[in-house]
Amino acid sequence: MMKAFLSSILLFWPLVASATTDSLRTTPTCRCTAEDPSCWPSSAAFAELERNLSSPLIYPVPPASACYPVSSPSGNCSDVQENWSDGLWRADQPGAMQEPNFETYIWQNGTASACYQNVSIGLSCEQGSVPVVGVDAREVGDIQAAVKFATSNNLRIVVKNTGHDYLGRSTARGSFVIWTHQMKNLTYNASFTLQGSPDAEEHFSAIMLSAGVQWFEAYAEAQKHNRIVVGGISPGGSVGAAGGWVQGGGHSILSPLHGLGVDNVLEMTIVIASGEHLTANQYLNSDLFWTLRGGGGGTYGVVTSVTYRTHPALTVIGTFFSASSNNSNAVHSLLTEIVRTQPELTDAGWAGYGFGLANTLWFLYLMPNATLSYANATLQPLFSFAQNLTSQGLEIQMASITPYDSFYEWYSDIASDPSGGNGANIQIGSHLIPRDLFDNAYQNVSDVLFNLGSYSWNAVAGGKVSEIDPDSVGLNPAWRKALLHVTFGQTWPEGAAADDIDSAIDLIKQGLKSVHKLAPDSGAYFNEASLYEEDPQGTFFGAHYEQLAAIKAKYDPGSSFLVQGGVGSEYWDKDLRCPL
Ligand SMILES: Cc1cc2nc3c(=O)[nH]c(=O)nc-3n(C[C@H](O)[C@H](O)[C@H](O)COP(=O)(O)OP(=O)(O)OC[C@H]3O[C@@H](n4cnc5c(N)ncnc54)[C@H](O)[C@@H]3O)c2cc1C
Numbered sequence: 322m323m324k325a326f327l328s329s330i331l332l333f334w335p336l337v338a339s340a341t342t343d344s345l346r347t348t349p350t351c352r353c354t355a356e357d358p359s360c361w362p363s364s365a366a367f368a369e370l371e372r373n374l375s376s377p378l379i380y381p382v383p384p385a386s387a388c389y390p391v392s393s394p395s396g397n398c399s400d401v402q403e404n405w406s407d408g409l410w411r412a413d414q415p416g417a418m419q420e421p422n423f424e425t426y427i428w429q430n431g432t433a434s435a436c437y438q439n440v441s442i443g444l445s446c447e448q449g450s451v452p453v454v455g456v457d458a459r460e461v462g463d464i465q466a467a468v469k470f471a472t473s474n475n476l477r478i479v480v481k482n483t484g485h486d487y488l489g490r491s492t493a494r495g496s497f498v499i500w501t502h503q504m505k506n507l508t509y510n511a512s513f514t515l516q517g518s519p520d521a522e523e524h525f526s527a528i529m530l531s532a533g534v535q536w537f538e539a540y541a542e543a544q545k546h547n548r549i550v551v552g553g554i555s556p557g558g559s560v561g562a563a564g565g566w567v568q569g570g571g572h573s574i575l576s577p578l579h580g581l582g583v584d585n586v587l588e589m590t591i592v593i594a595s596g597e598h599l600t601a602n603q604y605l606n607s608d609l610f611w612t613l614r615g616g617g618g619g620t621y622g623v624v625t626s627v628t629y630r631t632h633p634a635l636t637v638i639g640t641f642f643s644a645s646s647n648n649s650n651a652v653h654s655l656l657t658e659i660v661r662t663q664p665e666l667t668d669a670g671w672a673g674y675g676f677g678l679a680n681t682l683w684f685l686y687l688m689p690n691a692t693l694s695y696a697n698a699t700l701q702p703l704f705s706f707a708q709n710l711t712s713q714g715l716e717i718q719m720a721s722i723t724p725y726d727s728f729y730e731w732y733s734d735i736a737s738d739p740s741g742g743n744g745a746n747i748q749i750g751s752h753l754i755p756r757d758l759f760d761n762a763y764q765n766v767s768d769v770l771f772n773l774g775s776y777s778w779n780a781v782a783g784g785k786v787s788e789i790d791p792d793s794v795g796l797n798p799a800w801r802k803a804l805l806h807v808t809f810g811q812t813w814p815e816g817a818a819a820d821d822i823d824s825a826i827d828l829i830k831q832g833l834k835s836v837h838k839l840a841p842d843s844g845a846y847f848n849e850a851s852l853y854e855e856d857p858q859g860t861f862f863g864a865h866y867e868q869l870a871a872i873k874a875k876y877d878p879g880s881s882f883l884v885q886g887g888v889g890s891e892y893w894d895k896d897l898r899c900p901l
Contacts, residue, residue, distance in 0.1 A: 345889045351899035352477040354495025355453040373466040376457045381416030383436035389446035406744035408559030412483035415500045416451040422746035423489035426450040431819035442816040455498030464623045467499045469596040480619045482564030490884035501532035509546045517604035529628040530563040544729040548631035551575045551585045557739025563627035565618030569848035577672045577784030583614035583794045585629045593622035594881040612872040615796025619884040637731045638696040640722045643683035648714035657767035658706045667783040669699040676777040749810040750829045750851040752836035753803035753843045769839045773809040797863045799844035857886040
């Protein structure tokens, strides 16, 4: 069915493509933001909107605002200080991003409008890039009312779920936010049928998640039914399970076994710019369904639910390894060995995450459905290699292999604590590293990674991810050839001088150059990517870009939904406020 759809779209491509380009280009006016009283809706208009909602309008504020004014804090500042890095605490606030730099607005002259946690910097609290008003959506009808209101008033719309986004796509200065976080319905159905299916016998074991469900909630529900669902990992399971994660692709430690998030979606529902609520699956609105699986969040409408297939629960073996050394050559040698053996590790069933600096390195891997002896046998060569490096000054802090009765037990042990991991100013870069480089140029891969300074690798590709037809979903086809998704980042303290932030960003740009040189024909994962890619559309969407743009033009002809680096954003200024 999907193949038939794709061939038909390719057949009529010249026609569709020209319609698309015109359509995405010709939106005539700037979006209205709260800074422009001449177009901003009146209080009466907002009151009228509120009458059509199930919850009052919200007026988001930056999370540190409770600490201001410093002489007489308006809220519980201790709560702010204690929870600053807690991903669940942040996700619970419509005004908080997980990385506070995205709450800050940088003016052209380099000055910042911000609200710092560190009150001793001595500045007042400003709204920055935090939306000023919005809808706390609890029901589909709330989203329909919000979308109709925003489009008829030509507002700069932001769709926000948990605020994890590394491109700042879920916030914008002066914008109107549709906040999906409180849409928490989730239902397991052992015998789910797709709407529009002609086959009454076609049933799936599935879990339906409303837009605001987070991974900690989805995993717990699946576990109750002795099932697992392919999902993301973050401290506290705070990433959204039915928002940007899946629309951007959705990688998981279970992906080499069961595919990416997009490969596990059965059905989605969405409110599009016209206010219609559509179902998208392989039978209904199949072009939209294709696009929503990898074409990027915040771009086609507001997704109201995602239904995923589930898989039988399984036992897992977890490993955690960490080492450090004053001799960075020893750390580099170990990294090279990890890179050299990564294809074997992936083929053996290991998946996971690693992180390195010049003098330290750790990785956290998982192997599903395996015996302890098999897991040991496949990992021992790497552990022995590390052991041999102790003569060169490598100190091994941890090399554990632990069996767990279930994926959920592993997840609860490793990732259920929400504290830490968020609340820092950060910009990242990333790249998908194709498997063929590991055969031909593993030393080069290792050198590039090591020279990034602070780098991480996500061994979440290969296996099932590579077996799936790249054209079956809208996702960047580069994922299907990749073995690793690597990221690198730079952080800076609150209140840093503009020059210091620029220097950090320059390092990201240098890193991007080196990973592009390493794998020029690959791409990057839109959900964990850089704002400073030279060709964002090509890098994030690859050969699927034109089709994604055509489908966006069909469902969002006025470009009401735009995000940084997303489909159609190239025709707009950096704030996505005015067409270029
Ligand atoms: C600590 C941490 C851990 C992470 N772990 C993983 C991981 O294991 N695997 C992985 O693949 N990624 C991971 N990510 C990246 C994550 O996938 C992205 O940040 C993703 O954008 C988060 O989506 P969200 O809906 O939770 O966040 P948000 O920031 O709220 O939204 C992200 C984007 O999706 C849009 N969006 C959200 N909800 C909707 C909706 N209902 N309809 C339409 N658009 C919507 C927003 O407009 C925005 O463009 C991680 C990020 C962090 C910070």
